Amino acid sequence: MPDLAGIIQQEIAGNGPITFARFMEQALYHPELGYYTSPGAKIGRAGDFYTAPTVNPLFGAMLARRIDQMWVASGRPEQWVVAEYGPGTGILARDIATALQNNHPDLYDVLTYYLIEISSALKKVQQEILWNSPADNDKFCWIDRLAEIGPGHIANGCVLANELVDAFPVHLVRQEGNDLQELYVGLCGDDDDCNSSSVFSLVAGPLSTPELAEYFSMQNIRLENGQQAEVNLQARQWLAEVAGHLKHGYLITIDYGATSRELYAAHRFNGTLRCFYKHRLVDNPLVNVGGQDITAHVNFSTLITWGKQLGLQDIELATQPQFLLNMGILDILQKQPDYTSNPEFNKITSAIKQLVLPGGMGDIFKVLVQQCSFSS
Ligand SMILES: C[S@@+](CC[C@H](N)C(=O)[O-])C[C@H]1O[C@@H](n2cnc3c(N)ncnc32)[C@H](O)[C@@H]1O
Incomplete structure (x- = not known):
């Protein structure tokens, strides 16, 4: 079985960039290989964080x-x-x-x-x-x-x-001038400023769902130009x-x-x-x-x-x-x-x-x- 990064890579190679929410869902909850679904200590001294x-x-x-x-x-x-x-x-x-x-x-x-x-x-x-x-x-x-x-x-x-x-x-969004854009997870290409420690990179695109714009208008919130946020x-x-x-x-x-x-x-x-x-x-x-x-x-x-x-x-x-x-x-x-x-x-x-x-x-x-x- 390929590793989890490999599985996500295949999904992106087949269908194009995925929302950050989809990436996070796989990273944390992939049925066998997700952070929470795989065996091993997560919470407490032997794990990664305390609650x-x-x-x-x-x-x-x-x-x-x-x-x-x-x-x-x-x-x-x-x-x-x-x-x-x-x-x-x-x-x-x-x-x-x-x-x-x-x-x-x-x-x-x-x-x-x-x-x-x-x-x-x-x-x-x-x-x-x-x-x-x-x-x-x-x-x-x-x-x-x-x-x-x-x-x-x-x-x-x-x-x-x-x-x-x-x-x-969560979905990731960024304000670009008057536009609210969503950040997707794509694969590192030759031409972008990829972080060499990951095969993935964030790419901006249109919102995957109108609920994201509604979320901010419902709360009367407008992000600063360039500001990134989670929904x-x-x-x-x-x-x-x-x-x-x-x-x-x-x-x-x-x-x-x-x-x-x-x-x-x-x-x-x-x-x-x-x-x-x-x-x-x-x-x-x-x-x-x-x-x-x-x-x-x-x-x-x-x-x-x-x-x-x-x-x-x-x-x-x-x-x-x-x-x-x-x-x-x-x-x-x-x-x-x-x-x-x-x-x-x-x-x-x-x-x-x-x-x-x-x-x-x-x-x-x-x-x-x-x-x-x-x-x-
Ligand atoms: C940050 S841990 C908190 C664990 C625990 N409540 C504590 O305070 O130590 C998040 C927990 O939520 C579980 N979880 C995440 N999404 C869930 C969902 N949709 N339904 C049920 N459990 C979920 C995770 O597997 C994990 O057990």
Whole structure:
């Protein structure tokens, strides 16, 4: 079998340049050779990047508190679904379920926790972790889409995604005078200024879909001449799937990102596309295809606008530090016994610093809570 770069090269040689979104989809999710779909550690110390759940189980415990508040606000229904998209290694599911079991047993009793993961390799990792976790195995179910939960959809529950949306394939665009152009991935020819470390190069062309121009006009945004930006159209499809299957419930989206004004401001002239390889930032997405993570900041304004169009009302948008402080993350420190000689105290203190203080993970992460209530 050729390598992933070879497979993409063949596709381009046969059909011409492909959108960056198609390139990113192959690079991350090609069924066997994609970054997320191939075996090997991606998340955590042995992988390429950390996420908040890898810092400390406290992150999951705070989400468990918020989910319990939602269950109580919904009148303590007799069945409650948590459906987590893109669960990665499964440790957030483990930490939420364990915190519910220990601290919110009434909700734990009525809980079913669904995991929706695109990568079969990661599903295996999740099963290994969750089947060996303190929570009961039969609490966890793996599904490919929300529709599988049943004909009644999710009657009551909460859909959750931590660092999912930043991993969706994005289109790349660039403003050229009065024209918005799309950047495609083509093959290096003899005449262009190709980066010698890649067989691919970016080539400008007309927009592949009118949705890209509509995206900017909907937000009243015009990029600076020469400015490059990413557009995440898959986020809308995902919101539509969630809104289409959640009857009474909540969606919690946690990710790094900003409002559209901040995201497309002139100081972000080159956009927010970034790659990670062994905890190093790489600025070229066209190299190490399938071996490095590719990601872009999330536009929280469009999640809110599209959500409203689909029947999801935004009820909370907080920075991650605000969210964790509101959930009482500091109480955990006060409850630690004999903190002068307690190693757990130091561990928790440094985790809280990383999650909450400027300079750590807290700076750019946001938590968006949306709610829907469709009458049956
Ligand atoms: C950046 S990782 C985050 C993992 C985990 N949530 C965490 O915080 O550690 C992105 C995850 O989303 C998954 N993913 C990406 N697109 C998906 C999709 N359309 N449906 C389900 N999972 C998806 C990836 O395979 C991976 O598990």
